[in-house]
Amino acid sequence: MIMDKASFEEKSKEIRRLTLECIGNLGVGHIGGCLSIVDVLTVLYYSQMNVDPANPKMEGRDRLIMSKGHAGPALYATLASRGFFPKDELYTLNRLGTNLPSHCDMNKTPGVDMTTGALGQGFSCAVGIAIGSKIKKDGAYIYTIIGDGESQEGQIWEAAMLAAHKKLDNLIAFTDYNKLQIDGPTDEVNSLSDLPAKWESFGWHVQRIDGHDHFAINEAIEKAKKTEGKPSMIILDTIKGKGVSFIEAAGAGNHNMPITKEQLEAALQELE
Amino acid sequence: MEMRAVFGSELDRMMESDERIVVIDSDLSKANGTLFLRNKYPERAFDVGVAEQNMASVAAGLASYGFIPFITSFCPFATRRICDQIAISIAYAKQNVKIVGTDPGISAELNGGTHMSMEDIGVIRSIPSMVIFEPVDAVQLKKSMPKIVEYDGPVYIRLFRKAQPQIFNDDYEFDLFKADVIQEGKDVTIAASGIMLSESLKAGELLRQKGINAEIINVHTIKPIDSDTILKSVAKTGCIVTAENHNIIGGLRSAVAEVICEKCQVPLRSVGVEDIFGEVGTLEELKIRFGLTAENVAAKALEAVEAKK
Numbered sequence: 001m002i003m004d005k006a007s008f009e010e011k012s013k014e015i016r017r018l019t020l021e022c023i024g025n026l027g028v029g030h031i032g033g034c035l036s037i038v039d040v041l042t043v044l045y046y047s048q049m050n051v052d053p054a055n056p057k058m059e060g061r062d063r064l065i066m067s068k069g070h071a072g073p074a075l076y077a078t079l080a081s082r083g084f085f086p087k088d089e090l091y092t093l094n095r096l097g098t099n100l101p102s103h104c105d106m107n108k109t110p111g112v113d114m115t116t117g118a119l120g121q122g123f124s125c126a127v128g129i130a131i132g133s134k135i136k137k138d139g140a141y142i143y144t145i146i147g148d149g150e151s152q153e154g155q156i157w158e159a160a161m162l163a164a165h166k167k168l169d170n171l172i173a174f175t176d177y178n179k180l181q182i183d184g185p186t187d188e189v190n191s192l193s194d195l196p197a198k199w200e201s202f203g204w205h206v207q208r209i210d211g212h213d214h215f216a217i218n219e220a221i222e223k224a225k226k227t228e229g230k231p232s233m234i235i236l237d238t239i240k241g242k243g244v245s246f247i248e249a250a251g252a253g254n255h256n257m258p259i260t261k262e263q264l265e266a267a268l269q270e271l272e
Numbered sequence: 273m274e275m276r277a278v279f280g281s282e283l284d285r286m287m288e289s290d291e292r293i294v295v296i297d298s299d300l301s302k303a304n305g306t307l308f309l310r311n312k313y314p315e316r317a318f319d320v321g322v323a324e325q326n327m328a329s330v331a332a333g334l335a336s337y338g339f340i341p342f343i344t345s346f347c348p349f350a351t352r353r354i355c356d357q358i359a360i361s362i363a364y365a366k367q368n369v370k371i372v373g374t375d376p377g378i379s380a381e382l383n384g385g386t387h388m389s390m391e392d393i394g395v396i397r398s399i400p401s402m403v404i405f406e407p408v409d410a411v412q413l414k415k416s417m418p419k420i421v422e423y424d425g426p427v428y429i430r431l432f433r434k435a436q437p438q439i440f441n442d443d444y445e446f447d448l449f450k451a452d453v454i455q456e457g458k459d460v461t462i463a464a465s466g467i468m469l470s471e472s473l474k475a476g477e478l479l480r481q482k483g484i485n486a487e488i489i490n491v492h493t494i495k496p497i498d499s500d501t502i503l504k505s506v507a508k509t510g511c512i513v514t515a516e517n518h519n520i521i522g523g524l525r526s527a528v529a530e531v532i533c534e535k536c537q538v539p540l541r542s543v544g545v546e547d548i549f550g551e552v553g554t555l556e557e558l559k560i561r562f563g564l565t566a567e568n569v570a571a572k573a574l575e576a577v578e579a580k581k
């Protein structure tokens with residue numbers, strides 16, 4: 001468990017490097033939306049979550065449902081860094097027969113808690129898991145990460161309503177609010193308008209923070225854990241492609257982008 | 273006894289001893305006979321409101337946590353409306369969720385075309401790993417429930433809600449993957465499902481009067497279809513008629529055609545909804561409107577027998 005600023009930053013750099021090496025091996029992938037959530041993954045897996053890499057299916061463990069399932073590579077990099085499987089396996093991403101497909105698959109990858117990729121569904125699954133944990137009274141925390149573009153799915157709001165109705169205070173959700181989606185800026189495609197107000201009106205405990213500030217993320221999770229009777233939404237203001245200048249500059253184009261060997265080398269250097 | 277009452281009481285009985293079973297409704301618990309479970313099992317029986325997509329994925333989440341959820345709605349909303357959630361959250365993710373749709377096909381009666389699932393079997397049948405089961409009477413439903421819980425995988429149960437004529441006695445032995453030969457015969461096979469079994473039995477009588485001896489099979493599980501029983505029957509009779517309360521495209525007729533075209537090519541005729549939408553009416557009126565009658569089954573059987581020559 002790490003708590004100091006330098007260690008958090010070093011770990012996030014490592015996970016960003018692993019994410020890029022993972023995607024860079026085949027040379028194309030969902031780079032932008034992976035890099036934007038590395039900091040929250042670092043805090044979750046290195047400071048908050050009760051998980052055991054040697055026993056990935058441990059009863060009563062905390063779980064993470066990556067509802068924005070296309071961010072699989074960032075999760076795989078985090079899990080490999082944490083020791084769930086060898087880092088070398090990251091190079092098998094999207095190779096035929098791999099355990100690491102583009103979108104998360106709980107039946108293939110140790111440490112992945114739900115199969116996701118059809119947007120909106122993972123969030124509902126997380127609500128179901130949080131209900132299950134309440135029935136079993138095992139004290140687990142259920143974390144889930146949704147995209148801002150994903151928040152245009154109606155199913156997100158069906159699940160949001162139920163989570164508040166069932167008072168799921170063991171459910172802590174994050175929105176990767178990078179304000180970009182495949183077809184352009186979210187505000188231009190189909191605006192989410194006042195996102196915090198939407199979640200508040202659905203009966204959630206809402207915080208909005210800098211999604212690249214590890215301490216802020218850690219503190220927001222602590223506050224969420226202390227909140228009783230309500231599920232928590234932590235809206236992370238993030239930068240799509242965070243950490244590598246030419247990827248950030250690609251904007252909406254970095255959702256699923258190619259990366260050459262030379263670009264990969266340059267990116268890895270920037271993350272030294 | 274109404275089918276929904278049997279469904280509810282069997283759930284109740286099983287939930288008492290099996291804490292894995294969860295029942296999730298989407299605002300149709302009164303119609304589906306599951307409302308009373310909430311008094312006894314307030315944590316494991318609950319409503320998600322009119323939100324079927326969420327219901328399916330919530331159930332998948334619960335299944336991933338070791339529970340065995342039953343989710344309920346009317347057939348069209350339990351299938352075509354949530355096709356992607358069934359495909360991805362449930363089937364692709366290998367989650368053990370039991371999907372219960374009620375009022376199949378024309379049995380939605382006065383709710384009409386919007387509530388009539390003529391395509392639900394077709395929709396679900398094309399999703400890998402799905403099992404599709406349509407019980408024919410209260411005895412079969414009761415016997416099937418523990419087997420469905422025991423089976424580790426997603427099952428779609430296509431459930432007629434109201435009372436059905438009794439076909440089986442209490443000593444009936446149920447096998448989820450084995451069709452029931454209800455009546456043996458040598459001239460034509462009639463493969464029926466759901467409400468069309470009773471019509472087919474009546475058709476068997478009509479055919480007997482014409483000197484035709486029909487073998488009548490209740491295909492309660494449409495996927496995976498019991499091809500052995502069908503092939504054994506057509507090897508003897510040399511022709512087959514399918515009878516179903518569903519579009520003739522995608523359902524029982526299609527499943528049977530797939531079996532006989534590959535393994536034993538014999539004349540096939542079919543009774544079902546002929547690729548049109550539903551409409552309002554009473555069940556008896558709608559049976560006549562859509563040709564889901566004993567007379568039509570008998571007529572198609574005669575056609576099939578004639579086609580053998």
